[in-house]
Structures are given as C-alpha cells and as structure tokens.
Amino acid sequence: MGKPGNTPHRTRPSTPSQPYHVTVFTTPTSRARKFTTSDTPSTFEDAAELARKAALVARIRNTFLIILTIATALFALSMLSPRLHPYSQEGLPNLKTSLQNIDTIPARHKILGYKREVFGADWAIAPGSSCDTRQVVISSQSPSVSDCTTESTELFDPYSQSLIPNANIEVDHIFPLSAAWDHGAYAWDDDTRKHFANDPLNLVATSRTLNQSKSDSLPGEWIPPNPAAHCWYAERVAGVAAAYSLTLAETDITTMKRRCQLGIPFM
Structure with a gap:
C-alpha cells in the first residue's frame, strides 16, 4: 500500500498492438x-x-x-402474351382432331425420285376463277382487295404476323412438297400430287426471306418467328397431313403439341 496522504499511481492500459475490427x-x-x-x-x-x-x-x-x-x-x-392471344383460322380442325388421323413414324427418311415437276410444273387455275392458285392465295391475304384480279401493295403474312410489301412475297407450301414426297406422296398418282400442290389448305403467302429459311422443313426443324402463329402453323401442318394421309415424324408431333399447349390448350 502507498503511504498515507499519497495518491496511488495507476498505470494506463497499453494500446493494443493489433488494430481493432469494425x-x-x-x-x-x-x-x-x-x-x-x-x-x-x-x-x-x-x-x-x-x-x-x-x-x-x-x-x-x-x-x-x-x-x-x-x-x-x-x-x-x-414472350407469353402472343401465346395467350394466338392467331387462329376459322374452320381449321384443332390439333388433337387432326393427330388422331395421322400415322407417326420414328423419323423422316429421304425417298429417291423427287422432282418439283411431279407435282405439276405450273400453278393450276383455281376452280370457278380466271386466276391461278397463287393469285387466289395472295388476294385472300390482301386486306384491301376484293378479288384475285386486283393487285394489292401489301398483304398479311401469318408467319410474321405483319403486313409485308406485295413485291417481296412468295407462296409457300406449308407441308413442303419434298417433305410430302418423303412422307407418302411418292406413292400418289400425278393428279393427286398436282391437287396437293394447289390446295389452298397447304398454301400461304409469306416473305421471300421466311419462305427460304423454312425451305423443306417441318415443325421439328422450323417454326414461324412470331409465337402467336405457332399453334396455327402446327394445326395447318396437321390438317394437311390428315387430309392427305401423310405421316409425320415423332419430333414433329412433339413440337406441334408443345406449341399448342399455351394459348389454345391441347385438349
């Protein structure tokens, strides 16, 4: 103890050698x-x-x-909105109805002997009209003309869901002719093949770019760029296949079902 009257000396704590953490x-x-x-x-x-x-x-x-x-x-x-409000076509059978009449095969196989000429060299004259099939299809998609003899400056393209210039269009076979040949048309007679090539059910006017990108593809390999057209396109392919007893590959069927699961339920 310190002496009486003296204040004890207190030692201050030493500063930590290590910095504190915050x-x-x-x-x-x-x-x-x-x-x-x-x-x-x-x-x-x-x-x-x-x-x-x-x-x-x-x-x-x-x-x-x-x-x-x-x-x-x-x-x-x-991406979802177009599928909830899809493009539709009056009178077109729904996908399930058409698929019931289509035979499914594992995969598409190339059949030798296809030539464009076997489906007819030129467009046929439409029944009850002075216009050929191509003119009829174009006029049916032109909003401002009343008959096939009048040319419009633009038409509605179902694939892109937009109006396109009439000078930049081609008429596409929805079920391509070469694909039809591979899926059963090789066994048809000439009249059936010519009728198939000119059937409005299997024809649509679209842009040259989309027609060329589609080429001879079916739904397993090509789908329209606009989602609103996906189910409609699947139903058109299936409608043509059912009407002409054409087969379809499993990949095509799977894709078509998937494209109709939103917007138009696959029931």
Missing part, C-alpha cells in the same frame, strides 16, 4: 461484413464513413436487382 451492418436484415486489417478505420468518423459507403453499395445492388427483376418479368410477358 463490423458494419447496412440494414437490420443484411449480412454483416467484416473489414480486413487494412480496411480498419482509425477513428469513429472513418468507421461512419465506411458504413455510409457500405449502405450506398447495398442500395445500388438492390436497385440493380429490382431493375433486373422488372426487365426479366417484362421479357417473359412479351
């Missing part, structure tokens, strides 16, 4: 982040500044996530 909470529910030794603030003002920076980073991150979520939702809606 844990910053950006929000009550956020994850704590520990700063490394090199990030350790030397004063409480520095610690507060680090906390403000961490909160700012958290706000930027949350804002980015909100924007990303909204953008994703809008994209999903834009």
Whole structure:
C-alpha cells in the first residue's frame, strides 16, 4: 500500500498492438461484413464513413436487382402474351382432331425420285376463277382487295404476323412438297400430287426471306418467328397431313403439341 496522504499511481492500459475490427451492418436484415486489417478505420468518423459507403453499395445492388427483376418479368410477358392471344383460322380442325388421323413414324427418311415437276410444273387455275392458285392465295391475304384480279401493295403474312410489301412475297407450301414426297406422296398418282400442290389448305403467302429459311422443313426443324402463329402453323401442318394421309415424324408431333399447349390448350 502507498503511504498515507499519497495518491496511488495507476498505470494506463497499453494500446493494443493489433488494430481493432469494425463490423458494419447496412440494414437490420443484411449480412454483416467484416473489414480486413487494412480496411480498419482509425477513428469513429472513418468507421461512419465506411458504413455510409457500405449502405450506398447495398442500395445500388438492390436497385440493380429490382431493375433486373422488372426487365426479366417484362421479357417473359412479351414472350407469353402472343401465346395467350394466338392467331387462329376459322374452320381449321384443332390439333388433337387432326393427330388422331395421322400415322407417326420414328423419323423422316429421304425417298429417291423427287422432282418439283411431279407435282405439276405450273400453278393450276383455281376452280370457278380466271386466276391461278397463287393469285387466289395472295388476294385472300390482301386486306384491301376484293378479288384475285386486283393487285394489292401489301398483304398479311401469318408467319410474321405483319403486313409485308406485295413485291417481296412468295407462296409457300406449308407441308413442303419434298417433305410430302418423303412422307407418302411418292406413292400418289400425278393428279393427286398436282391437287396437293394447289390446295389452298397447304398454301400461304409469306416473305421471300421466311419462305427460304423454312425451305423443306417441318415443325421439328422450323417454326414461324412470331409465337402467336405457332399453334396455327402446327394445326395447318396437321390438317394437311390428315387430309392427305401423310405421316409425320415423332419430333414433329412433339413440337406441334408443345406449341399448342399455351394459348389454345391441347385438349
């Protein structure tokens, strides 16, 4: 003990040799982040500044996530909306009805002997008309003409669901002629093949670009670019196949069913 009347000498605690660590909470529910030794603030003002920076980073991150979520939702809606309001055609059998009359094969096999001429060299004159089949199809898709003898400047393209210039169109066989040959038309007589090539059920006017990109493909390999046309296209392919007893490959059938599961339920 010290002598009476003398104040005891108290030793101040020594300063820690290692810097202290600060844990910053950006929000009550956020994850704590520990700063490394090199990030350790030397004063409480520095610690507060680090906390403000961490909160700012958290706000930027949350804002980015909100924007990303909204953008994703809008994209999903834009893809889903056409399927909820699909393009349809009056009188066209639904997919299930047509598929009941179609034989399915494992895969398409090339059959030798196909030539475009076996389906007729030229467009046939439409029954009860002075126009050929091509003119009839084009006029039926032109909103501003009343008959096939009048040319329109534009027409409605079901594949793209848009109006296209009349100067940039081709008439497409929905079930391609070479594909039909492989799926059974090789065994038909000439009259049946010519009728098939001129049947309006199997014809649609579209842009040259889309017609060439489609080529001789069936639904397993090609689908119209506009989702609103997907089920309609599947039903047209199936309607043609059923009407002419053509087979379809399993991949085509699977794709067609999938494309009609939204918008027009496959029942």
